[in-house]
Amino acid sequence: MNEEALLARATEERERIFQRYERGRDNLVGQIDPWEDPEFEDYHKTDRYGFIHDERLPQKTAPQKVNIEVEREKKWVKMLGTWDSPATQEKLHRRIYKGIPNSLRIKIWGKLLDVARLRAAHSGKYREMLTLARRWSTDVRQIDSDVNRQFREHQFYRARYSEKQCSLFHVLCAYAMYNAEVGYCQGMAGLAAVLLLYMDEEDAFWALAALLSNSKYAMHGLYIEGFPKLTRFLEHHDRILTKFMPKLKQHFDKFGLDAILYSLKWFFVCFVERVPFSLCLRVWDIYLLDGERVITAMAYTILKLHKKQIMKLNDMDLIVNYIQVKLHKDFGYPDDVVISALERSMEELKRARLDTPGPPPSKELPQRTLGVFVEPDNKSKIGQRAETFSETEKQARANVILRREKAALELQELRVSQSDTVSGNWDHSPPTSRSTSADSLDSHTWTHL
Amino acid sequence: MSVSSSRGAAARPNGAPQTKVCQFKLVLLGESAVGKSSLVLRFVKGQFHEYQESTIGAAFLTQTVCLDDTTVKFEIWDTAGQERYHSLAPMYYRGAQAAIVVYDITNQDTFGRAKNWVKELQRQASPSIVIALAGNKSDLAAKRMVETEEAQAYADENHLLFMETSAKTAVNVNDIFLAIANKLPKSESVGGGAAGGGRRLADGEPPRAGGCCK
Numbered sequence: 001m002n003e004e005a006l007l008a009r010a011t012e013e014r015e016r017i018f019q020r021y022e023r024g025r026d027n028l029v030g031q032i033d034p035w036e037d038p039e040f041e042d043y044h045k046t047d048r049y050g051f052i053h054d055e056r057l058p059q060k061t062a063p064q065k066v067n068i069e070v071e072r073e074k075k076w077v078k079m080l081g082t083w084d085s086p087a088t089q090e091k092l093h094r095r096i097y098k099g100i101p102n103s104l105r106i107k108i109w110g111k112l113l114d115v116a117r118l119r120a121a122h123s124g125k126y127r128e129m130l131t132l133a134r135r136w137s138t139d140v141r142q143i144d145s146d147v148n149r150q151f152r153e154h155q156f157y158r159a160r161y162s163e164k165q166c167s168l169f170h171v172l173c174a175y176a177m178y179n180a181e182v183g184y185c186q187g188m189a190g191l192a193a194v195l196l197l198y199m200d201e202e203d204a205f206w207a208l209a210a211l212l213s214n215s216k217y218a219m220h221g222l223y224i225e226g227f228p229k230l231t232r233f234l235e236h237h238d239r240i241l242t243k244f245m246p247k248l249k250q251h252f253d254k255f256g257l258d259a260i261l262y263s264l265k266w267f268f269v270c271f272v273e274r275v276p277f278s279l280c281l282r283v284w285d286i287y288l289l290d291g292e293r294v295i296t297a298m299a300y301t302i303l304k305l306h307k308k309q310i311m312k313l314n315d316m317d318l319i320v321n322y323i324q325v326k327l328h329k330d331f332g333y334p335d336d337v338v339i340s341a342l343e344r345s346m347e348e349l350k351r352a353r354l355d356t357p358g359p360p361p362s363k364e365l366p367q368r369t370l371g372v373f374v375e376p377d378n379k380s381k382i383g384q385r386a387e388t389f390s391e392t393e394k395q396a397r398a399n400v401i402l403r404r405e406k407a408a409l410e411l412q413e414l415r416v417s418q419s420d421t422v423s424g425n426w427d428h429s430p431p432t433s434r435s436t437s438a439d440s441l442d443s444h445t446w447t448h449l
Numbered sequence: 450m451s452v453s454s455s456r457g458a459a460a461r462p463n464g465a466p467q468t469k470v471c472q473f474k475l476v477l478l479g480e481s482a483v484g485k486s487s488l489v490l491r492f493v494k495g496q497f498h499e500y501q502e503s504t505i506g507a508a509f510l511t512q513t514v515c516l517d518d519t520t521v522k523f524e525i526w527d528t529a530g531q532e533r534y535h536s537l538a539p540m541y542y543r544g545a546q547a548a549i550v551v552y553d554i555t556n557q558d559t560f561g562r563a564k565n566w567v568k569e570l571q572r573q574a575s576p577s578i579v580i581a582l583a584g585n586k587s588d589l590a591a592k593r594m595v596e597t598e599e600a601q602a603y604a605d606e607n608h609l610l611f612m613e614t615s616a617k618t619a620v621n622v623n624d625i626f627l628a629i630a631n632k633l634p635k636s637e638s639v640g641g642g643a644a645g646g647g648r649r650l651a652d653g654e655p656p657r658a659g660g661c662c663k
Binding site: 035036038142145146148149150152153185186187189190223225226227258260261264265268269273315316317320321324383393394396397400401404 | 481482499500501502503504505506507508509510511524529531533534535536537539540543558
């Protein structure tokens with residue numbers, strides 16, 4: 001196919017996808033593939049946040065707990081009336097660490113992210129971006145494919161082209177136009193899907209915008225090409241482990257387990273699908289109040305709370321499964337206990353001056369003015385993969401390799417120092433940590449980078 | 450030959466002939482939404498989810514297969530398909546002895562992307578890596594856009610294993626992993642070091658996952 005035909009095909013594809021979301025579920029009767037559209041399960045399987053479970057849920061929340069939440073709600077409603085007063089700001093920290101009542105998250109999250117102000121200050125911008133996306137977006141296919149698999153076990157996202165699925169599609173398409181440097185990156189659907197549980201479409205758009213470009217959260221640097229903020233936060237995470245949990249760090253290194261392998265979703269989507277949803281919401285409450293240092297501290301807290309269990313696992317498979325799957329199903333501690341531990345971790349890290357890796361360097365912040373349209377080039381319109389790596393990507397690759405080499409070297413030193421006491425049978429460790437000489441096999445490849 | 454589908458303690462029955470145990474690192478690559486995670490889920494757990502969540506970064510799983518005289522443990526890295534994550538891919542295919550490059554038979558573009566991945570592996574990965582090409586979603590043959598013969602010819606030219614698979618109906622899923630297991634050199638040397646050679650586990654250390662070879 002020549003370029004013209006490819007461009008026409010891309011346009012046709014974008015048009016077709018957009019039209020389906022515009023028509024919505026009710027106008028697509030008989031046109032949704034069966035595989036896209038699950039049966040709607042009974043409500044007794046739906047939890048209080050809207051997630052549908054395979055098995056019947058345990059009996060209702062204890063009456064005592066309900067009472068506490070009702071009492072808290074009253075206090076929060078009162079506090080909302082005097083939001084800007086110094087007294088409220090003083091109480092806010094303590095109350096948010098106790099948990100925002102679920103029925104009020106819709107209001108409080110908006111306040112914490114300053115959504116109303118953003119929305120008013122940029123009146124009409126969201127619609128403008130959405131209209132531009134309809135005409136120009138190059139991310140539609142990827143967004144469509146991710147909307148089709150995001151939170152499908154949640155009642156809002158269960159049915160194909162349901163109202164919330166349409167909102168999710170629109171928010172992501174509009175945001176990809178608004179912030180062309182980021183566009184759409186997998187992971188962002190998770191953020192937007194959580195926000196949309198508590199906000200309408202346009203509010204969720206501005207909330208997402210705040211998470212990416214407000215310096216308190218600065219998630220922009222996580223999602224841009226090369227993921228520079230991820231690298232920076234992983235290095236900091238390693239520093240924390242080395243200082244506070246060196247044995248655990250060695251345990252990970254022994255099995256070639258780089259932090260990137262177990263913690264990527266912690267950083268990218270703030271623990272969504274890595275801890276139970278009720279706990280995830282509590283962490284989000286605090287993240288929205290205190291910003292990125294909460295992620296660093298929560299990552300540390302998870303490992304601190306589960307260190308003993310993890311040290312017993314002698315296989316990369318078991319460790320990854322424990323951290324990524326088991327802890328999502330059952331964290332093993334009540335949410336309140338985890339949040340207290342998180343608060344202590346934050347103080348501990350602050351005392352050690354390890355609470356933050358420092359403010360984001362300018363390259364992690366938006367370079368272009370947000371919301372200003374730049375026409376995509378033909379290559380991205382057609383959607384061809386870049387054949388070569390950009391400088392930023394090369395740097396990211398080099399960083400990834402460096403991390404591995406460093407871990408392998410450290411491990412080798414460790415082995416040498418232990419060789420007197422250990423029988424020396426390391427055969428069951430993974431190839432990446434075997435030795436640096438094995439790594440040299442394809443080292444010729446990396447020198448080109 | 451058999452593939453174990455259960456996870457749990459490995460059992461080596463008393464008196465059974467000692468089998469060699471080899472461990473291989475395998476990586477799945479391919480365009481977003483072609484079914485990489487679904488293939489792994491089918492192979493490792495025998496399950497299929499219509500709405501397999503999108504993989505952010507990568508996921509890690511293991512599965513063991515039994516050949517006549519060897520038990521092969523696969524350490525499987527399932528990667529994110531979006532182009533943005535491409536720069537992290539070397540983290541996963543580096544040091545891998547096997548790769549499955551996946552495309553969707555109903556989408557010609559994904560086949561083009563698969564070819565790019567093969568090229569990258571041939572240039573950058575270990576020279577002796579065993580590469581398999583999987584044309585997934587073969588249950589959707591009515592919507593086919595990539596002809597079997599076209600893919601087969603490409604695979605032959607590039608010395609790749611090739612199968613059309615369906616994670617949904619399980620067709621050829623175990624088979625492709627078994628074909629890879631058969632093709633991998635089961636080196637006798639303990640500890641290895643040579644690329645392509647599986648690491649043989651020390652005696653008395655059967656792989657934990659799977660209860661095969663019963």
